[in-house]
Amino acid sequence: MSDHAHDDPITRRDALRAEALESILVEKGVVRPEVIDAIVRRYEQDIGPMNGAKAIARAWTDPAYRQRLLVDAWRAIAELGVPTGPEIAPLVVVENTAAVHNVVVCTLCSCYPGSLLGLPPSWYKSPSYRARVVREPRTVLREMGLEVPPRVEIRVWDSSAEVRYMVLPERPAGSEGWPEERLAALVTRDAMIGVARPEPARLAHG
Amino acid sequence: MHGFGPVAVEPDEPVFHAPWEGRVLAMLFQAVGFGWTNIDAFRHAIERMNPVAYLTVGYYGRWLESLERVLVEAGVLAPGEVDARLEGRRPPPAPLPESLPHPVSGYERTADVPPRFAPGQPVRARNLNPAGHTRLARYLRGKRGVIHRVHGAFVFPDTNAHGRGEHAQHLYGVRFDAGELWGADAEPSAAVHVDLFEDYLEPA
Amino acid sequence: MADAPPGGAALDWNGPSAPPRRNGELVFETLWESRLFGATMALHEAGLFAWDEFRDRLIAEISSFERAHGARDEGFRYYACWLAAFERLAAEKGLCSAEDLEARIARLRSRPPGHDHERSTP
Numbered sequence: 416m417s418d419h420a421h422d423d424p425i426t427r428r429d430a431l432r433a434e435a436l437e438s439i440l441v442e443k444g445v446v447r448p449e450v451i452d453a454i455v456r457r458y459e460q461d462i463g464p465m466n467g468a469k470a471i472a473r474a475w476t477d478p479a480y481r482q483r484l485l486v487d488a489w490r491a492i493a494e495l496g497v498p499t500g501p502e503i504a505p506l507v508v509v510e511n512t513a514a515v516h517n518v519v520v521c522t523l524c525s526c527y528p529g530s531l532l533g534l535p536p537s538w539y540k541s542p543s544y545r546a547r548v549v550r551e552p553r554t555v556l557r558e559m560g561l562e563v564p565p566r567v568e569i570r571v572w573d574s575s576a577e578v579r580y581m582v583l584p585e586r587p588a589g590s591e592g593w594p595e596e597r598l599a600a601l602v603t604r605d606a607m608i609g610v611a612r613p614e615p616a617r618l619a620h621g
Numbered sequence: 622m623h624g625f626g627p628v629a630v631e632p633d634e635p636v637f638h639a640p641w642e643g644r645v646l647a648m649l650f651q652a653v654g655f656g657w658t659n660i661d662a663f664r665h666a667i668e669r670m671n672p673v674a675y676l677t678v679g680y681y682g683r684w685l686e687s688l689e690r691v692l693v694e695a696g697v698l699a700p701g702e703v704d705a706r707l708e709g710r711r712p713p714p715a716p717l718p719e720s721l722p723h724p725v726s727g728y729e730r731t732a733d734v735p736p737r738f739a740p741g742q743p744v745r746a747r748n749l750n751p752a753g754h755t756r757l758a759r760y761l762r763g764k765r766g767v768i769h770r771v772h773g774a775f776v777f778p779d780t781n782a783h784g785r786g787e788h789a790q791h792l793y794g795v796r797f798d799a800g801e802l803w804g805a806d807a808e809p810s811a812a813v814h815v816d817l818f819e820d821y822l823e824p825a
Numbered sequence: 826m827a828d829a830p831p832g833g834a835a836l837d838w839n840g841p842s843a844p845p846r847r848n849g850e851l852v853f854e855t856l857w858e859s860r861l862f863g864a865t866m867a868l869h870e871a872g873l874f875a876w877d878e879f880r881d882r883l884i885a886e887i888s889s890f891e892r893a894h895g896a897r898d899e900g901f902r903y904y905a906c907w908l909a910a911f912e913r914l915a916a917e918k919g920l921c922s923a924e925d926l927e928a929r930i931a932r933l934r935s936r937p938p939g940h941d942h943e944r945s946t947p
Contacts, residue, residue, distance in 0.1 A: 429905055430857035435929035436912065437864055439921045445873070451863035454870075458862070459852045505729070505772065522758050523884045525903070534852055534862075540903045542887075546896030549760065553808045569811045575756045576792050576816035577728050577775055667872045687872070728877070754881050782881035 458534055466497045467531035467581055468602035470508075471613075472595040475586040484508050484583065497531070504528075509572060510583040511609075516563045517582045518556065518609030520548045521574040528579040532604050539608065549573060559610045582609040589616035666690045730789035732774035736819070738793060742768045743825040746795075746817060755779050757821040764801055765825045769814065770794030777818055790819045858904045865911050874914060882910035 440446045470492050474481035483491040488506040506528055509517040519527055525540040538544050548555045552569045556562075563569055572580040584606045590598060593616070605611035666687035667675075675683060692698040738744055746761040756778055770793065777788040796814050799807035853859035869876055886906035894900060915921040 425902075425905075426855070429902075429908055430855065431930055431933055432912070432926070433857040433861045433908055435926055435933055436908075436915065436921055437860055438933075439925055439929055440864060440868075440915070443920065445920055446864055446867045446871070450867045451860055454863040454866045455853070455859045459859075522760070523756065524880060524887055525883075526880075537903070541898045542891055542894075542896040542901050543898050546891075549813050550803055550806075551808055552811050565810060567810065569808075571811070571813045573758070573813055573815040575758060576772075576778075576818065578772055578792070578794075578816050684871075754885065756884075776877065778877040778881060781875065782877040 462530060463533035464531070464602070464604035464607065465599065466492075467528070467604070467607045468599040469495050469497065469595075470531070471583055471602045471607065472599035474508075474583055475590075475598055476595055481510075481583070485510060488581070492531070505578045506531075506581065507578055508581050508583050509570070511585045513567070513585075515568050515570055516556075516609065517570045517572060517580075518548060518552060519572045519574065519580045519582060520545055522546070522549055523575055526574040526579065527608065528581045531581055532607055536604070556610060561611055581607050584609075584613050587613050587616040666694075728776040730774045730776060730787065732789050732791055736771050736791040736793075738768045738771070738791075738819070738822060738824075740768050740770060744768055744793075744795060744822045745825040747821055747823055749821065751779070754782060755821075757817060758815070760802060761797065761815060761817070764797055766795040766797040766801070766815075768793050769796045772816065775818075777820065779818075779820075788820075793817055793819065793822065795822070858907075861904060861908055861911065865907070868915075868920075873920070874918060879910060879914055882913050883907060886910045 437446075437448075437451070441448055470484060470488075473495065474484050480491060480494075483494075485508055488508045492506070511517055520539075521527060522545045525535050527535050527539065529535070544555070549571050552571050553563055553565075556569070574580055584602070586598075587601055590601065601614040601616065603611060603613065606613045667683055669690075670683060670686060674686065678686060689698065689703055693700050693702075743765060744767070745765050746757060746763065748763045749755060749757055750762075772792040772794060774789045775792045777790055780786050780788045793816065794814055795817050796812055799809075799811035799813070802813060853862065865879060868874065869879065883906060886909045887903075890901060890906060912921070912923075912926065916923055916926075
């Protein structure tokens with residue numbers, strides 16, 4: 416990662432502004448560089464979709480847990496030891512079924528359950544995704560490689576306020592009897608946003 | 622964005638210069654987790670610090686002092702209880718208040734009035750055209766939907782984000798059929814579920 | 826937020842701005858974005874502002890871009906919006922005035938070539 420990866424004048428200008436801003440804040444004692452380092456490290460290493468995948472895999476294997484996850488998501492997730500902190504945005508987990516496919520967006524900016532999925536990908540933050548998935552979800556999902564049959568209702572969840580949404584995808588066929596760790600490896604971030612299905616069971620190794 | 626949020630507390634967090642700093646952080650997280658304070662109240666306590674103290678006690682010194690202040694204000698600590706302990710006087714710890722709030726999310730509140738709308742009720746998103754700052758997206762204005770969930774009461778960002786008070790109010794999950802939103806262009810069998818504050822809605 | 830143009834902007838699934846859709850992409854593409862993100866989170870966690878205060882300004886910057894360009898991806902730079910929102914908030918909170926920032930930028934810009942890009946040297 417370097418600032419030379421994007422070497423156009425506009426990006427260099429922003430990099431300089433950000434550097435200037437940080438240097439002023441550090442001088443004033445408002446922030447310490449080591450704190451920034453630690454936060455960046457945390458998001459690069461510790462926070463990511465493996466957190467959400469754990470909850471999905473448990474829900475696939477344990478019907479009672481699945482219900483707890485759907486009724487009070489944070490309480491259920493806390494059972495797994497996933498780290499939480501001082502500000503907990505309310506979370507609702509929505510399940511995909513034979514009749515309903517769910518997909519998540521934030522039309523206003525980029526909100527989503529970052530502590531369970533990591534930071535959002537660029538396409539999730541893009542003007543085109545945010546504008547089009549509420550308007551033509553079936554088409555957008557098809558463009559992303561996911562075909563949803565016409566008889567299945569697509570529900571688009573727009574995270575406009577504090578509540579965050581995560582999708583509980585359907586369990587892949589052929590994964591019966593698999594242990595949770597192996598199941599969790601099938602659950603991708605994109606499946607928990609709702610723009611993809613989990614990995615098929617037959618392609619996974621081990 | 623707020624959902625990027627929770628910060629994992631790790632016992633060997635390398636950014637502390639002394640163990641007491643880490644313990645202050647952990648106490649803050651616990652205090653918020655128990656619902657004894659919230660980030661906004663903590664922030665206000667920092668803002669209310671004596672300016673000289675603010676500049677001299679350092680980053681975690683500010684946290685320690687503000688944490689003590691919010692815990693006194695929450696009734697968890699008696700005024701002067703920490704000083705008394707430091708001076709070697711050990712009066713019995715003040716009992717915790719009888720009713721402590723249960724753990725809540727950072728922005729969740731108790732509203733003064735019951736919810737105006739109920740699940741299943743048809744509503745219309747108002748045709749607001751505020752000068753700026755609202756969480757009512759343009760594509761919803763004037764559209765008819767159905768309440769599917771009452772989330773509880775939350776701080777109202779339209780005012781709270783600009784120092785005009787919390788105005789806590791009920792937040793609703795509202796379902797809008799694609800046909801209602803997009804007319805003839807709508808895809809079949811699609812709906813949008815959006816979270817809208819009570820001020821954004823009127824009966825349909 | 827501007828309504829999508831008729832037909833909508835094509836989503837850039839395969840172009841340079843589309844990272845792979847598995848979980849292996851970089852969390853931050855550049856150093857400055859990561860530090861800007863970290864600084865914002867650090868100040869928020871220190872209690873200097875409520876998240877709504879930042880989010881509201883971010884929404885305003887994104888909306889301002891979309892009013893000018895429509896809901897198109899070309900030219901949209903998420904962290905440029907973030908930076909503008911954070912600068913505005915920092916100024917309003919008395920943490921870094923626009924004048925101080927411009928003066929610091931000028932000083933950094935006049936550094937001799939070959940300086941260390943990776944960290945700001947005081």
